[in-house]
Amino acid sequence: MFLPDNTIPLLLQGYAWLPQLRRRASGEVVHTRVGGQRAVALRGPDAARFFYDEDHVERHTALPGPIKSTLFGHGAVHTLDGTGHRVRKAMFLSLLTGDGIGSLVRYTTAAWDEAAASWADGRRVVLFDEAAAILARGVCRWTGIPLAESEVPALASDLVAMVDGFATPGSRHWRARTARARREAWLRYLVEYVRDGVATVPAGSALDVVAHHRDADGEQLDPHTAAVELLNIIRPTTAVCWFVSFAAHALHRWPRHRAPLREGDDAFAEAFTHEIRRFYPFAPFLGGRAVRDLTWRGEKIPARSLVLLDVYGQHHDPALWKEPYTFDPRRFIGREIDAFELIPQGGGDPAAGHRCPGEAITVALLKALSMRLAQLDYDVPEQDLDISLRRIPARPASGFVLTGARAAA
Ligand code: HEM
Secondary structure (H helix, E strand, O other), rough: OOOOOOOOOOOHHHHHHHHHHHHHOOOOOOOEOOOOEEEEEEHHHHHHHHHHHHOOOOOOOOHHHHHHHHHHEEEHHHOOHHHHHHHHHHHHHHHHHHHHHHHHHHHHHHHHHHHHHHHOOOOOEHHHHHHHHHHHHHHHHHHOOOOOOHHHHHHHHHHHHHHHHOOOHHHHHHHHHHHHHHHHHHHHHHHHHHHHHOOOOOOOOOOHHHHHEEOOOHHHHHHHHHHHHHHHHHHHHHEEEEEEEHHHHHHHHHHHHHHHHHHHOOHHHHHHHHHHHHHHHOOOOEEEEEEEEEEEEEEEOHHHOOEOOOOOHHHHOOOOOOOOOOOHHHOOOOOOOOOOOOEEEEEOOOOOOOOOHHHHHHHHHHHHHHHHHHOOOEEEOHHHHOOOOOOOOOOOOOOOOEEEEEEEO
C-alpha cells in the first residue's frame, strides 16, 4: 500500500495529528509513514494492553536519536528492554514509590510556601517558571544533590529546556541539547565525587542509590549513565510545572472547582489531578517497534514497523469518555481506574513495562500544589492563555501570570 510520509503534518498539527488521521481512516487503526518509516497507530485500553506486551512491541530500537539527546539521555532506562530494563527499573521504583513520596512532597510544599510568601508583595508571578524553580529546589534537596539557592533558577531553566525542546527541530531543540550536555557533565562529576568519598551524601538518598546501583551485568553504571538517570529523576519532577500551570488554567476557566480544593476534599483533589492529566495535552503518543508480523483487530502490522499508541486521542475519545472535552474531575470519583485506560504516563504495570515510575510522585505533588494554589486569592491580568495543540509539549502561552497573590480570606 502506498503511504505518503506524514512527518511534516505531525510537526504542523502536533496533538491533533493522529486523531485527524484516525477520523479519516476506514478502520480502527491508522496506517501511515513517519520519518520515512512505516507506522501503525492504535488507541484504546485494549490497544494499550497489546502495545505493552513485550512479545508484540520493543522499545530499544524505536526511540529517535534527537529524543535521546534531549529528553531521556543516551543509555537511559527508557531505551532498555528485557532483563536489563527490569533491573534498572527496579532501582527507580525503589526510590520513587512508598515512603519517599511523603518527604519529597514536604520539601516541595516548603519551597512553595516560602516562594508564595514572597509573592505577597504584589509582584507579577509567572506561575510556570515559579513552579519549575520550586519543584527543582524540592527534588534536588530530596535527591541529595547539593544546590545553592542562587543556582536554582539556572537549573530549573535547563531542566525545563530538556522537555520543551524534544519534539521540535528549531532553536528549542538546540537549547535542550545544550542544557542536557551541561547537566550531564555536572552530575557525572558529582557521581565520581560520591564514589571517591569526596562528596558525602545522605544514605539511601537517590544520589547515593544511583551512584552505587549495579545493573543486570553486576557492574556499576558508568558515570555518564548514572548522570543520565539522576536527570531522569530531577527533570520529570521539575516538569510537573506543566501540570501546575494547567491546574491554574483550569481553576481560572472553571472556578467552581476551587472550593473543594480549598476545603481540603482529598478525594476531589485526587480526581482533579487525574482530570488535569487526562484533559490537558502532554505526551502526544508513545512509540515502539513491532518485533514480528502482528495483527490487531484484523489489521496487519508488518514486522519492524513503528507502533504508536495515541495517548492524546485515547484521552479524548468519546467512545471511552463521556463528553471528553468537558473538564469534569468528578468523572474519577468513586471508581477504580483501569491500568490501560488513563495513560498520560504510560499504561500497565510499571515494574514489568515502561510505565512511568514517577506517577505516584506526580499525583502527590500536583495534588499538594493544586490545593495550595486554590488557597490563594490572586488576580489574573490580561494575557495569552491559549494552549496551542500544535506545540509539543503544549503549555499556556503566557505561562499563567498572576498578580496580587494573598492567602484566601
Ligand atoms: C516514563 C510521563 C513524571 C520518571 C514516562 C513515560 C511517560 C511519562 C509518558 C513513558 C511511558 C512508556 O514509555 O510506556 C510523565 C509525565 C510526568 C512524569 C507527563 C509529569 C510531568 C515523572 C517523574 C519521574 C519520572 C516525577 C521521576 C521522579 C520516569 C522514568 C521513565 C518514565 C524513569 C522511564 C520508565 C521506563 O522506561 O521504564 N513518564 N512522567 N516521570 N518516567 Fe515519567
